[in-house]
Amino acid sequence: MQSSSAPQRHLPIRKDWLAATQEPALEPDRPIIDPHHHLWDRPGNRYLFHDLMEDLNSGHNIRATVFLECREMYRAEGPPELRSLGETQFVAGVSAMSESGKYGPAHACAGIIGNVDFRVGSRAKGILEQHVILSGGRFRGIRNGATWHADPSLRVFTSGSGEGLYVDRAWRDATSPDELRRAVNAAMDSGKPTLINAVLDPAAGSESGRIGNLNPQSKLKKK
Numbered sequence: 001m002q003s004s005s006a007p008q009r010h011l012p013i014r015k016d017w018l019a020a021t022q023e024p025a026l027e028p029d030r031p032i033i034d035p036h037h038h039l040w041d042r043p044g045n046r047y048l049f050h051d052l053m054e055d056l057n058s059g060h061n062i063r064a065t066v067f068l069e070c071r072e073m074y075r076a077e078g079p080p081e082l083r084s085l086g087e088t089q090f091v092a093g094v095s096a097m098s099e100s101g102k103y104g105p106a107h108a109c110a111g112i113i114g115n116v117d118f119r120v121g122s123r124a125k126g127i128l129e130q131h132v133i134l135s136g137g138r139f140r141g142i143r144n145g146a147t148w149h150a151d152p153s154l155r156v157f158t159s160g161s162g163e164g165l166y167v168d169r170a171w172r173d174a175t176s177p178d179e180l181r182r183a184v185n186a187a188m189d190s191g192k193p194t195l196i197n198a199v200l201d202p203a204a205g206s207e208s209g210r211i212g213n214l215n216p217q218s219k220l221k222k223k
Contacts, residue, residue, distance in 0.1 A: 009045075009156050010045055011045075012044050012045050013045070013047065013051075024059065025058075025060045028059055028061060029061055030060075030061055031061050031063050032060055032061060032062045032063065032065075033062070033063055033064050033065065033066070034056075034062055034065040034066065035065075035066045036066060036068050037052065037065055037067060037068065038065070038067070038068060038070040038072070038106045039052065039067065039070075039072060039090075039091065039094060040070055040072040041072070041073075042072075045137070048094075049094045049097055049098075049103075050103075052065070052108055052217075053098070053103045053104055053106070053108065054107040056104060056108065057103075058061055062106045063105075063106060063107065063172075064106065064107040064108075064110040064111070065106065065107070065109060065110065065111075066109070066110065066112070066140065067091045067094075067095075067110035067113065067166060069084070069087060069088075069108040069113055069114050069142070069143050071084075071089055071115065071159070071160050072090070073087050073089075073090035074086045074087055081116075081117055081120045081127060082130075084114060084115040084116065084117075084131075085130055085131060085134055086178055087114060087115065088112055088131045088135050088139060089113045091112050091138075092109075092112065092134060092135045092136050092138060094108060094109050095107070095108060095109035095110065095112070095136070097190050100149045109138065110138060111138055111140040112131075112135050112139050112140060113140055113141050113142065113143050114131050114135075114139060114141075114143075115142055115143065116131065116142045116186055117144065117161075118144075118170040118194065118195050119165075119168055119170045121170070122191075124192075128142075135182050142195070144159075144161060144165065144195065145158075145160075145161060146159060146165040147159045147161075148161065148162060148165075149156040150163075150201055166197065170192070170195070174196055174197065174198045180196070180198055183196045184196065
């Protein structure tokens with residue numbers, strides 16, 4: 001295990017602790033797609049292809065997974081807005097290894113969510129296209145975290161985007177159908193790439209993935 005005295009964003013994986021309790025999979029035949037996981041190689045915390053496949057082959061019928069960006073394996077050189085291409089390229093390689101079938105039936109990283117900073121304006125379109133090409137068609141979208149802290153010693157716990165990301169006009173909030181409609185129209189009129197942060201209806205209950213809240217219905221009155 002790697003070790004470092006530097007602050008760590010996540011606790012290291014303790015396989016001995018995980019092995020202390022073994023539970024059989026519930027409904028082992030039910031097909032599952034894991035919609036959110038990461039891969040990284042960081043001081044004191046390494047989770048890469050073989051670690052993922054070990055988890056995917058642990059008893060559940062996991063057919064495929066979706067990788068969510070985590071600012072890993074960015075290119076060390078080149079324009080800052082292009083460095084995130086390294087992450088997509090890295091994950092596409094992991095997916096290709098999985099698709100060989102040598103490591104189990106699950107298709108790891110069949111979908112890839114990457115990172116593109118829309119503040120670069122019209123250049124974002126070309127960057128998105130490069131992600132699609134490097135991903136081998138696996139690229140499904142982007143995620144841009146906006147957590148930030150003024151204390152440099154705490155920035156290891158933030159998304160790395162810098163201060164005020166969502167305040168920038170390249171980003172728009174939508175918390176109601178009318179706001180969403182206006183945001184979409186404004187984005188179309190601008191002719192520039194725009195990311196719209198659509199806030200889910202809190203009156204709809206918990207997320208639909210929870211067994212007790214499958215396909216919740218909005219309580220907002222329909223006009």
